[in-house]
Amino acid sequence: MFANTSIFLVILAFCISAIVIWIAGIKLTIALDIMSKHFNFGEAVGGMVFLAIVTNLPEIAITGIAAYNGHIEIAISNILGGIAIQTVVLAVIDVFGVGKKSTLSFKASSIGLILEGVILCFILSLVIMGKQFKPSLTFFGASPIEWLIPCAWLFGIYIIYKNPAVKHISVIKTQAIKELKLKQNDEQRKTTKNKALNAIVIFVVCALLTLLAGLVLEISSEELAGRFQISSVLFGATILAAVTALPEITTGIESAKLKDYQMAVSDIIGGNAFLPVLLLFGSLIGGKSMIQNIDTIDIYLTSLSIILTSIFMIGLIIKSQKQWVIIGYDSLLVVVFYVIGIIGLIYIK
Numbered sequence: 001m002f003a004n005t006s007i008f009l010v011i012l013a014f015c016i017s018a019i020v021i022w023i024a025g026i027k028l029t030i031a032l033d034i035m036s037k038h039f040n041f042g043e044a045v046g047g048m049v050f051l052a053i054v055t056n057l058p059e060i061a062i063t064g065i066a067a068y069n070g071h072i073e074i075a076i077s078n079i080l081g082g083i084a085i086q087t088v089v090l091a092v093i094d095v096f097g098v099g100k101k102s103t104l105s106f107k108a109s110s111i112g113l114i115l116e117g118v119i120l121c122f123i124l125s126l127v128i129m130g131k132q133f134k135p136s137l138t139f140f141g142a143s144p145i146e147w148l149i150p151c152a153w154l155f156g157i158y159i160i161y162k163n164p165a166v167k168h169i170s171v172i173k174t175q176a177i178k179e180l181k182l183k184q185n186d187e188q189r190k191t192t193k194n195k196a197l198n199a200i201v202i203f204v205v206c207a208l209l210t211l212l213a214g215l216v217l218e219i220s221s222e223e224l225a226g227r228f229q230i231s232s233v234l235f236g237a238t239i240l241a242a243v244t245a246l247p248e249i250t251t252g253i254e255s256a257k258l259k260d261y262q263m264a265v266s267d268i269i270g271g272n273a274f275l276p277v278l279l280l281f282g283s284l285i286g287g288k289s290m291i292q293n294i295d296t297i298d299i300y301l302t303s304l305s306i307i308l309t310s311i312f313m314i315g316l317i318i319k320s321q322k323q324w325v326i327i328g329y330d331s332l333l334v335v336v337f338y339v340i341g342i343i344g345l346i347y348i349k
Contacts, residue, residue, distance in 0.1 A: 007227055014220040018243040020213040021058045024206040025247025028054050031203040038196035055251075055271050056278075057207060058244040061214025063278045067286035071222055074236035075282050076290055078244065080127070080298045080305070081237025083120075083272045086245045087308040088338050089252055091331035093264050097256025103328030105315035108261035112160050116266060117313040119156035120273040121306050123149055127276055128302055130291040142283035143291050150277045217243065233295050234345065265316075269309070300348055304341040308334050 032054050053060070059082060066075035094104040130145030137143060217240070225235040248268060255264035282290045315330025324332050 005223075010220050010223050010227070013216055014224060017213040017217040017220065018246065020209055021217065021244065022246040022250070024210045024213070025055070025058065026250050027202055027206045028057065028210070029247070029251045031199040031206065034195055034199035035203065038193075038199075053274070054207075055248065055267060056274055057210045058214050058217070058247070059275060059278060060281070061211045062218045062240070062244065063282045064285055065215050065218045067282035067290070069218075070286065071218065071232065072282060072286055072288075072290050072293055073295065074218065074221060074225070074232045074240065076279070076294055076298050077233040077236030077301070078240050079275045079278050080294075080301045082241040082244055083124070083275055083305040084301050084308060084338060084341070085238070085241045086248055086268055086272055087305060087312065088334060089245055089249050090265065090268055090312055091327065091335045092249055093252040093256050093268075094331040095327050097253040097264060098261070100323070100326050102321050103315070103323060103331070104256065104261060104265065105312065105328055105330050106319045106321045107256075107259075108265040109316045109319045110262055113262060113265050113269065114313055114316050115160055116156070116269045116273065117309050117316070119152070119159075120269055120309055122156075123152055123273055123276050124302050124306050124309075126152065127279070127291060127294070128299060131294045131299060133292065135289070135292045138289050138292075140284065141287050141289065142280050143289045146280040146283055146289060146291050150280055153273055153277050156273065231297075233297050237297065237301055238342065272305070272309070296348055297345060300345070301341075304338070307337055307341075311337065 059078060062078050063075045066072060066078075090104060098104050098107060126145050126149055130143055130149075133143055133145065139147060221235060221240050222232060224230075225232045248271065252264045252267060255261070255267065279290045311333050312330055315328065318330075320329065322329055327335075
């Protein structure tokens, strides 16, 4: 598609696709919020699954297109590199969403979020284990671990949102405060049928735009990586992963400013837990196991993601309000470890 195109036009196509994904991602989130209020699926398991899929539409598009075109390296690195960089987004939310008053980990701390982080680390550990199996061990083109990961993700959702044992008192308090604030304006805030229908139209249009932008983004990424002689794995894990994380940055900061801190954190950690599910999706489309084609860099980034997630989980447990300038110490450590980790890519075999 871009073989005989000037480098300027390839970069322009990449940038335009990134902007489309950013804006469409925000519109999708707003439309989904209206739809969830009207159809009342926001708190159900189906709603949580739907939300995870919607917020990761760019990654879904890139994975499907890359797997279909045989570019599984960039799809894998975008998934696993995306988890690492989206964990850093929590630090961005801490700075620009919470500010000097407190820390994100203090405001958002709950048993449910800690459990989400544990489940994410569990799924990422499965990814590392899956690489060690023999390539011949596959079922319908996917390895056993790729079939197990979606089961682990769904079971994790069941534990968090259906088991009363993980209902933290802060969640109840937050809900009570919201109900008091919205009681007088409840009638005005009810979503009308017309608004819901408009939201559905916007949702469908933005989803299609995201898929189209994902197609252009994947193809232009491969072309840029080739022309600048950058490994497609490295390009997908850094630049492409950063681009697809733009919607999460915007919606996360907005959620924090609205004092919905738990939602801001859950959107990132829950979305990260969903991303490895796309390995099965890509394997079924491409006809060969993605997890068994994971590169050394991908294993490295997966391990880095476990470290970054663990640091923030410790922050949620400690619940410290101490800051360095305007950033919590746990968020600062996440940024520092990520920068060290990216520098470490230079020294990987």
